[in-house]
Amino acid sequence: MKADYPSARFSLPSAIFTLLDPIPFGMFVGTLIFDIIYAKTGEILWVKGAAWLVSMGLVFAILPQIINLFMVFVGKTRVRTRGQVINFWLNVVAIIAALVNAFVHSRDAYATMPDGLWLSILTVLAMAIGRIILSGERIIYKDVTHVQA
Amino acid sequence: MYKHKQGRSRALVTVAGLALVLTACGEKARVDPSLQIGGNPTLPASQDFLVPPMQVPKGVGWKGNAMPAVAPGLQIEKIASGLKHPRNVLVLPNQDVLVVESNGPGEEAVTTPKQLIAGVVKNQSGKGAKGGNRITLLRKKPGGTGEWEQHVYIENLHSPFGVQLVGDSLYVANTGNIMKYKYTAGETKMSDPGTELADLPNTVNHHWTKAMAVSPDGKKLYIGSGSNSNIGENGLEVEYRRAAVLEVDITNGASRVFASGIRNPTGLQFEPTTGKLFAIANERDEIGADLVPDYLTSVQEKGFYGWPYSYYGQNVDRRVLKQRPDMVAKAIKPDFAMGSHVAVLGLWFYTGQNMAQKYKGGAFVSEHGSWDRTPLSGYQVVFVPFENGMPKGPVQPVVTGFHSQDEKELYGAPVGLAQDADGGLLIADDVGNVIWRVSSKQ
Numbered sequence: 001m002k003a004d005y006p007s008a009r010f011s012l013p014s015a016i017f018t019l020l021d022p023i024p025f026g027m028f029v030g031t032l033i034f035d036i037i038y039a040k041t042g043e044i045l046w047v048k049g050a051a052w053l054v055s056m057g058l059v060f061a062i063l064p065q066i067i068n069l070f071m072v073f074v075g076k077t078r079v080r081t082r083g084q085v086i087n088f089w090l091n092v093v094a095i096i097a098a099l100v101n102a103f104v105h106s107r108d109a110y111a112t113m114p115d116g117l118w119l120s121i122l123t124v125l126a127m128a129i130g131r132i133i134l135s136g137e138r139i140i141y142k143d144v145t146h147v148q149a
Numbered sequence: 150m151y152k153h154k155q156g157r158s159r160a161l162v163t164v165a166g167l168a169l170v171l172t173a174c175g176e177k178a179r180v181d182p183s184l185q186i187g188g189n190p191t192l193p194a195s196q197d198f199l200v201p202p203m204q205v206p207k208g209v210g211w212k213g214n215a216m217p218a219v220a221p222g223l224q225i226e227k228i229a230s231g232l233k234h235p236r237n238v239l240v241l242p243n244q245d246v247l248v249v250e251s252n253g254p255g256e257e258a259v260t261t262p263k264q265l266i267a268g269v270v271k272n273q274s275g276k277g278a279k280g281g282n283r284i285t286l287l288r289k290k291p292g293g294t295g296e297w298e299q300h301v302y303i304e305n306l307h308s309p310f311g312v313q314l315v316g317d318s319l320y321v322a323n324t325g326n327i328m329k330y331k332y333t334a335g336e337t338k339m340s341d342p343g344t345e346l347a348d349l350p351n352t353v354n355h356h357w358t359k360a361m362a363v364s365p366d367g368k369k370l371y372i373g374s375g376s377n378s379n380i381g382e383n384g385l386e387v388e389y390r391r392a393a394v395l396e397v398d399i400t401n402g403a404s405r406v407f408a409s410g411i412r413n414p415t416g417l418q419f420e421p422t423t424g425k426l427f428a429i430a431n432e433r434d435e436i437g438a439d440l441v442p443d444y445l446t447s448v449q450e451k452g453f454y455g456w457p458y459s460y461y462g463q464n465v466d467r468r469v470l471k472q473r474p475d476m477v478a479k480a481i482k483p484d485f486a487m488g489s490h491v492a493v494l495g496l497w498f499y500t501g502q503n504m505a506q507k508y509k510g511g512a513f514v515s516e517h518g519s520w521d522r523t524p525l526s527g528y529q530v531v532f533v534p535f536e537n538g539m540p541k542g543p544v545q546p547v548v549t550g551f552h553s554q555d556e557k558e559l560y561g562a563p564v565g566l567a568q569d570a571d572g573g574l575l576i577a578d579d580v581g582n583v584i585w586r587v588s589s590k591q
Contacts, residue, residue, distance in 0.1 A: 042470030044384040048261050055262040103199040106263040108382040108435060111197050111468040 013067045021064040025127050027057030032120040039113050047112055051105035083137045090130035097123045177523045178438035182488050185442045187542050190486035195436035202438050204523045206552050206559035208275020211581045218550035228297045229584040233281030235577040237565035239312045243334050244570050246287040252280030253357040254308045274559050275580040282306045300337035311361025322359035325351030347402035350390045353377040362417035365424050370397040375413035380433050380468045381457040392456045394448055410454040416496030423538035429493035438522045443493045445540055446483035455480035485540035490519035491527030495566040503572025503588050511535045515563035525556050530563050
């Protein structure tokens with residue numbers, strides 16, 4: 001695995017990607033929390049907050065994806081692992097769910113429920129599972145033994 | 150590492166495509182409009198949308214001498230043009246006409262992403278144009294032909310709508326208060342700076358018009374205070390003294406809620422034969438092209454008409470948490486449905502002699518026109534025959550032709566109505582910025 005990444009060259013697109021890519025996930029988690037509170041209390045504040053979070057999450061997802069596009073056409077072909085493939089499709093599911101959810105959250109008051117809550121759960125679950133699977137294949141945060149090749 | 154990302158950007162394209170599909174899936178109206186006029190409108194099941202239906206013709210105004218069409222036996226003339234969003238008209242005893250030029254104060258905070266988008270769409274029709282925040286006095290020229298003289302009468306108002314003369318006091322209902330002025334006949338500019346009679350609900354101002362009627366004995370003013378939301382999405386705490394008809398004591402300004410649960414009551418007027426208070430009301434949006442029909446109704450003291458918990462009696466609106474079965478049980482069914490999304494905004498009980506006998510004793514209702522329905526509805530002035538002081542139908546179109554045949558362009562939109570001493574019907578048109586006068590063909 002580590003042999004695929006021999007160099008630690010700094011790359012600006014990669015840095016921007018690393019900075020922005022987690023933001024949608026955090027916002028979708030926030031959407032879910034707000035939706036749960038709204039579904040239980042009916043206090044409008046929370047569903048309006050959720051509407052902003054899900055919309056902004058989608059907006060923040062745009063730039064990392066454009067960078068991906070650039071990387072795909074300029075970057076070298078790499079080995080594709082099974083985990084990365086699963087993570088990719090889970091991300092597709094999450095983004096589609098979040099997009100539909102943004103429209104659901106444009107409804108007035110309690111018309112957002114229960115659809116909005118289910119879509120928030122789906123979005124967060126899909127992204128979370130993808131990340132957990134990927135974490136097994138990433139070198140970051142793992143104790144890497146520097147075996148001499 | 151990067152290969153899967155190629156797939157991801159493909160997914161992005163898929164998502165964008167899906168968004169386009171979603172925005173195109175607005176529902177068309179299915180119920181015959183004639184079934185939604187009268188005492189027992191057909192009400193289909195409510196729907197939840199991803200994107201609610203929206204169709205807004207582009208406001209272009211009247212070109213040259215273009216005019217609305219009128220029913221046989223009637224004629225129409227333009228008595229004023231170039232006004233700043235005229236919403237309401239009042240005929241004074243000396244036959245001067247006051248025109249209230251106004252629009253919403255635009256103070257509603259943007260608290261959802263949807264408001265950003267909806268504002269842009271609605272403004273295309275010209276209905277969102279800035280109002281003059283003033284009252285203009287029209288006076289017939291000595292020769293009696295052509296457009297009338299225009300004089301700026303009262304300036305620097307705050308989204309005024311209702312205006313009434315009681316004795317020598319002129320009352321103007323701004324969105325946030327009722328002002329009282331000493332009226333002097335013949336003046337072309339109000340000389341009295343005015344005093345505040347009463348405050349009115351003035352937060353958010355989602356629905357901003359404060360329609361005003363005066364009781365037949367001249368002792369009370371009745372104010373239509375529209376809701377601060379479509380269906381409670383701004384929280385029910387901002388609905389205090391909203392979606393209600395308020396009664397204001399003319400001597401001291403004290404007020405109370407006279408009737409409630411009427412989402413946006415306008416066109417308040419007393420039926421001349423029975424002395425009953427009537428209102429027209431705009432009902433809730435975004436649960437279907439055929440829901441919920443706007444209505445014309447008598448207003449019962451302490452009556453509750455359903456908003457936000459239910460419509461047309463006991464049809465529960467699921468969008469409100471918490472649900473209130475006790476309020477739903479109390480909800481009064483309105484008297485007469487006028488059609489879905491027609492946006493009734495002007496009411497006048499005709500008592501004149503000028504027009505055909507069949508118009509006497511009934512009511513004219515102006516329909517400002519839909520923005521969330523395909524095909525368009527409203528955009529006309531209709532006549533509602535009355536029997537024994539209650540609306541009976543059938544409803545007949547009287548003034549039409551406010552939009553192009555293909556529903557793309559909007560020339561005008563009728564709002565406030567009034568009747569002059571000769572029995573002519575005056576119509577404020579806030580997209581064409583014109584005052585029209587309809588009378589019998591000479």
